[in-house]
Amino acid sequence: MSEFEKGNILYVEDNPDNRNLIRRVLNAEGYFFVEAANAKQAIEKLASEKIDLILMDINMPDMDGYTLTAEIKKMSRFAAIPIVAVTANVMRGDREKSLEAGCDGYIQKPIDIDTLAQQIERFMRRSTNV
Template sequence: MNSPGTILNVEDTPENRHLVRRILESQGYNVVDAENALQGIEKALEIRPDLILMDINLPDLDGFTAVTRIRSYAQLTSVPILALTARTVHDDRERAKAIGCDGYLNKPIDLDELINQVACHIVTRHKETEPATQRELYLKEQNVTLIEELEKKFSELKV
């Protein structure tokens, strides 16, 4: 049986990672795990998944920052991203949409909703999207550079 797709699961809590992996693998998906945001960004660039599940509360960078970085890479702009969080802040859903998340799931995860959203977004992913212009690609690369420089300056200020 062919896998319906590869899912990158960015989650710092081992129990949550294991649960999501078990559920999605039972549906035939190939699941690749990342334990933090930086590892998630690196793996996204390496494997170019069909979908990314992004925990918002991560120890190194918050999920919002990770999504912003992922969206800045031209080869990842069409990858659907579902935000997952135990936070109940009302603005999180709007913020997730604004930065480029395609969906939002609350924890504890409703397993049926997870399976349905993953399936729906992977099908959508396979639709043709307009190729980005050279200008858009350049601007996205510049955004990555600026974000990295700002984060470096910010960490220097903390010290």
Template sequence: MSKKILVVEDTEDNRQILRDLLGMAGYDMVEAHDGAEGVARAAEHKPDLILMDIQMPVMDGYEATRRIKANPELAAIPVIAVTSYALSGDEEKARAAGCDGYIAKPYSPRQMLAKVREILK
């Protein structure tokens, strides 16, 4: 049974890149277009991993991660922040919100798959 990854990302091009990358690596992908939808999809699908964009409409990735981690049924799901915010202190802010990992955009496909495999091992 392949692992299910929830991608919470508001940009279609970024979702398409991850759709191709994760699909070729044998993962099942569920998509959400904003943080609020991400929280709902996490509860609905109970994925093995969540890749969370930070800057999104409706609800940002920090708040979405806090809500997911506050739900006892979802709290153990690892969340990786995937963000173009790569300034000093941004990784700490993501981890403070509950993220288990951090990848700055742009990332290499190899870097993304290595992080996904590391978390899912």
């Protein structure tokens, strides 16, 4: 059995410290971690890797996560991959804006690493039941 048998997760996040933290947590939980620092890298990773779930930072410099989510959902090859918004935006309506953009869920920053694995498992189960 592979060390990373639970699935492949793409984390689109421009902050390398955030990517490193989430990589450590997800690898320890048995997930294969794929990272992208921007929209261009995210599309390249989607084309070259088998991805089961996308964690999408919303506030990125080149293209925000809402726009990138909408672009990914337009591509038939990737439209069924669940996308979970990861954001510090906690104003009224931010969760709804994420869902309207095509996100399948929402995780608030700062990320609670003690519950992250449970949240990911919930989204992964949902994606396999579609």
